[in-house]
Amino acid sequence: MELAKTPLYDAHVAAGGKIVPFAGFHMPVQFEGIVAEHARVRTAVGLFDVSHMGEISLAGPRAAAFADEVVTNSVAKLADGQICYTVACNERGTVLDDLLVYRFSAERILLVVNAVNVDKIYRHLVSLSPAGVDIRNRTPEIGQIAVQGPRSRELMQRAGFFAAASGRIAGLPYYWFLAFERGGAEIIVSRTGYTGELGYEIYLPTELTAAVWRELLAAGADLGAGPIGLGARDTLRFEPCFCLYGHELDEETSPLEAGLSWLVKTGKGSFIGRDALLREKEQGSPRRLVGLELLGRQIARQGFQVLSGGAPVGAVTSGTFAPTLQRSLALALVRNDAGEGPYTVDVRGKAAETKLVPIPFYPSRAAK
């Protein structure tokens, strides 16, 4: 398959980014190094190119009502200008994608979906052929930059591009967004992210993306701002235990198993997967997500078998050396009846000892 380039590809190459294929795009996996980039976001501010993410708009009288039929969380309860994190399930109650729902109004909704799932979710929505809802895949025309870290608010105040909205950006609560216009184009800024730190995500036309990226980097130089690759994006989301589609979530896993029961509003009315999820709530989930620390510091990678008393009870979904916590940690889906361990992980044929640790490993500071 021909790989696509984001509007920031040339900037990444010029900055020495190591480019790898990811979800159909040429993306930077790292710049100066995953550990250094990770620390930059925990202590200062980092910029992420997330232009590969998908944006699908719903417009029309039934836009919000339709979204509520597709996702598990409540779109009806959102105020205009508010966002929710949610999953979209199939009829079996397993996860098609995890996504953000931006509510402009009951007639206008923006769904932000994973790059690997854009086409699948777009086709899914269209196949439901909702009356009175115009569905558009706007991914190719929208660039996205994430600004994340304790100095991110300060950086957003400095960049001239956001001057018209700087007061509103400073006061933006967690999981709210605002929109403003620049040269006839709509710019969206939301107080969201995937790092466990204070941060913002910016949606803008592809043709403006590189200039805004450059301005943010320049304006943030003395704050310690720098570009962050996908490698640190993964370690940063792993420490606060944010799910990653294809790891903790997939079409064989329910949101209840993955620890996302807080997203499943079975009381809100009918939605796809509701019956299966209600049943699972009553009967109990077959599996649960647990946190493990590897005492010998080996790394438990995705797919490694988890055992209890020598018998297989599950598999690792994500695992790495957590740079902030300086421990080798893993998330694993294990059978609900597997007991409380001790578990071992099969690391290339050797049993690695673990202990159960509470999730999340790192408490998110994003809402502060």
Place this chain on the structure above:
Amino acid sequence: MNPEECKFTKEHEWVYIEDGDTAIIGISDYAAGELGDIVYIELPNAGQKVTQMDPIGSIEAVKTVADLYSPVSGEVIEVNEKAVAKPEIVNKSPYDDGWFIKIRMDDPGDLEVLFSYDEYRDFLGEEGAGKDEDAEDR
């Protein structure tokens, strides 16, 4: 260790010969750079017998893992415990503080099949040119 005085494997280990029959083993700066931040290394114990080009350990980086191959046959006589305790020194100093093990060689003839420094540089040039980036984690 001066890399120009080392021999290399195609798996990116270097070997430096000390006192005639002692081989000091590490990984090249290229390998350390490609792996990225190294967070855990598993090495054979002192006293263990190893065979040329057998896997004898592993090197875990944040994103990936690589096997360590023994460039020569012989007996492990020393392990760099500092590198085991602080694997990041392998990234910082792959040819000096970041060495892995010392092996007393059974047969110095093992060295003949290894690359010289210049041959290794040429090998990297060819590998770099023909290299297809590995598919990353999703």
